[in-house]
Amino acid sequence: MERRFSVRETLETVSDLTPEQLDRYIRAGVVQPVQSQDGPLFREIDIARLSLIVDLAEGYHLNDEAMALVMSLLDQLHGLHGDMRALLDAVAQEPPETRARLSHTIHEVRVILRR
Amino acid sequence: MASDPNDPYKALGLTKSASQADIKKAYRKIAKTDHPDLNPDPAAAERFKAASAAYDLLKDPEQRARYDRGEVDASGQERPQQRHYYRDYAQAGDNPYRQQGGFDDFSDVFSDLFGQRAQSRRGAHSFDMRGPDQRFTLEIDFMTAARGGSTRITMPDGNTLEVKIPEGARDGQTIRLRGKGGPGMGEGGPGDALLTLTVAEDPEWRRDGDDVEITLPITIDEAVLGGKVEVPTIDGPVMVTIPQGASSGRKLRLKGRGIKGPGARRGDQHVVLRIVMPPQIDEDLARFFREWRESHAYDPHRRT
Numbered sequence: 001m002e003r004r005f006s007v008r009e010t011l012e013t014v015s016d017l018t019p020e021q022l023d024r025y026i027r028a029g030v031v032q033p034v035q036s037q038d039g040p041l042f043r044e045i046d047i048a049r050l051s052l053i054v055d056l057a058e059g060y061h062l063n064d065e066a067m068a069l070v071m072s073l074l075d076q077l078h079g080l081h082g083d084m085r086a087l088l089d090a091v092a093q094e095p096p097e098t099r100a101r102l103s104h105t106i107h108e109v110r111v112i113l114r115r
Numbered sequence: 116m117a118s119d120p121n122d123p124y125k126a127l128g129l130t131k132s133a134s135q136a137d138i139k140k141a142y143r144k145i146a147k148t149d150h151p152d153l154n155p156d157p158a159a160a161e162r163f164k165a166a167s168a169a170y171d172l173l174k175d176p177e178q179r180a181r182y183d184r185g186e187v188d189a190s191g192q193e194r195p196q197q198r199h200y201y202r203d204y205a206q207a208g209d210n211p212y213r214q215q216g217g218f219d220d221f222s223d224v225f226s227d228l229f230g231q232r233a234q235s236r237r238g239a240h241s242f243d244m245r246g247p248d249q250r251f252t253l254e255i256d257f258m259t260a261a262r263g264g265s266t267r268i269t270m271p272d273g274n275t276l277e278v279k280i281p282e283g284a285r286d287g288q289t290i291r292l293r294g295k296g297g298p299g300m301g302e303g304g305p306g307d308a309l310l311t312l313t314v315a316e317d318p319e320w321r322r323d324g325d326d327v328e329i330t331l332p333i334t335i336d337e338a339v340l341g342g343k344v345e346v347p348t349i350d351g352p353v354m355v356t357i358p359q360g361a362s363s364g365r366k367l368r369l370k371g372r373g374i375k376g377p378g379a380r381r382g383d384q385h386v387v388l389r390i391v392m393p394p395q396i397d398e399d400l401a402r403f404f405r406e407w408r409e410s411h412a413y414d415p416h417r418r419t
Contacts (some may be wrong), residue, residue: 004254015174027271029249031342032211035268035312036254045211052152052201059147071212074152075205079213082206 004034004041014050016058025053028064058098123169125181126162128307131183135176142170142379211252240388243301253278253290253310257317261285261327261349261374270295270308278310283325283375286314319347325374325382331355346386348372353388363390 011017023033028042031049033040053071056062062070068074091102124130127141145166149159173179181187204210253268263282267275276295289311296306314322321328331346341359345352348369355367365388373382393400 002360015171018360029271030252032271034252034254035266035310036315037256037259037266040269046199048199048201048204049212051401052150055143055146055150059143059150063261074201075210075213078152078202078205081202082208084208085206086208 001108002044004043005047006038007040007044009048010042010050013047014054016054021054021057022050024064025050025067030064030068030083117285121165121168121188124171126165126169126172135174135179138170139180142166142174152202158172165410178358202294208400233327243303244299246297246299246306248306248309249296250309250311252313254313254315255280255284256315257320257322258349261320261322268310276308280312284312284314286312288312322374325376325380326385327373327382328354328385328387331385332389333361335392338362338388338390348384357388361388361390363388 005013007019007022011022022031026033030053031042031046033042033046035041049071052074055066056070057067086101091099094102125135127133127138127145129137129141133141145163147155149156149163149166151160151163154160155164171183178187205212219236226398236403250269251270255266259280261264261283263280263284265277265279267277269275269360276292278290278292280290289309292308292310295308298305319329327349331342331344337344338355338361339359341357341361343354343356346355346369353369353372355369357367358365367386367388369384369386371381372384374380
């Protein structure tokens, strides 16, 4: 089963993260731990997200609102990236004629129309 | 040490004389430009990886001094597990942080693919807009899921909320709390809070749909002679008859003791028997079996 981190374990794992900072990010909804009878629990995705947030906060001095915006944009970007890869994988399994037709249509829409 | 290919000072663009503040500043600068979550260039990812390993080694003055004296080397100090970047999780189709607003399950790209673009691109013409739905994940234990119950959760804004868990709740099930989501605009009401349930694994109970299973340890004499033993169920302990000569692994079925499924029918509980030897094999037991073996040996491989 995937590991869950308590608040204390999270603070130990993510270097340079303070308890006040973590509390603020939870309130701002920037990080959304899993709720449980034993209080908030952090998944591995939350730990990776918090490490990135600390890097961003220290590097760019983002306030909590700006952080929420940046993370939402990053989620969209990463998500689209994943979708695109899935789509390309699906297209790669199609027969060559289908791929050629798709490539032709994409060329028309993306390259010719937008020029 | 100067020729060390993993020289952490070099990874940060510094020399040994750098101050602790310099080290932090240099790492932060590299994180700013080369973070793999912000910069897709593989070379940038390499620079970031080297810099973060170096920072891990040098950020603690004591550890840094040990490295400078040659007591630890740079490679030996690398984290045992490689750091996972956020993008590794966020690119997955089920990134919980991406599912806010928009479509329930399909992302934009796939909805377009299925020709839903026309309906989906409704703009916000009006200033009265219903607030966004907010998604949360709620982890509950096996018994709460099986019996139902209520649990308190803390919303991101600090408010606590009482959530009723229905009897027979299953993994992945969503509970909708009307009006507990984000605030609306203008005349629009608030959105809903959507709680996705995760049922935590239980050390004792296993669940397969509406059926549940536990392992019941029994004594060697109960296995031979049979008898009544107490078995935990979702509704509390019940007495169950162990048949004479039960083997380990034998399954007893308690009908209707499982989880309440759709249509209010309950699944079954399976009890898997496991014979446990006494903590010590005393002389009585050993003597009995020595004699018994003389005349009653059997081959468990051939038994049907």
